Amino acid sequence: MIGVSGVLLLGSTGVAGADPTQHFVDAFDITCGGDTYTVVSKPGSSNVITVNGEPSNSVTVFFGITVREDGEVVFEFQKAENNPNVIVCEGNPEEPGIEVTLRVINTPPEQ
Numbered sequence: 538m539i540g541v542s543g544v545l546l547l548g549s550t551g552v553a554g555a556d557p558t559q560h561f562v563d564a565f566d567i568t569c570g571g572d573t574y575t576v577v578s579k580p581g582s583s584n585v586i587t588v589n590g591e592p593s594n595s596v597t598v599f600f601g602i603t604v605r606e607d608g609e610v611v612f613e614f615q616k617a618e619n620n621p622n623v624i625v626c627e628g629n630p631e632e633p634g635i636e637v638t639l640r641v642i643n644t645p646p647e648q
Contacts, residue, residue, distance in 0.1 A: 601640035
């Protein structure tokens, strides 16, 4: 299951919208408060490619991840549990029985 969390953090789905001049061109989706963010897969802070399918220039910063298999926690990492700006999001793994909860800060897009 550690591999599952690595895949989610380092990319599970190729997205053509990622900038091919960057080192990290894979991306994955997370759902936060009903919105779907397509995020470039790289450690630390990552560019948000789209929000609900619309282009975005915001950034997401990962602060933690919990991976459950059939309801049991099999991997967990928390960088900062008490940050008031962290929101809880759900990953979209392709494996049945796997649930992924991410804790992130999403910067607002520039207007």
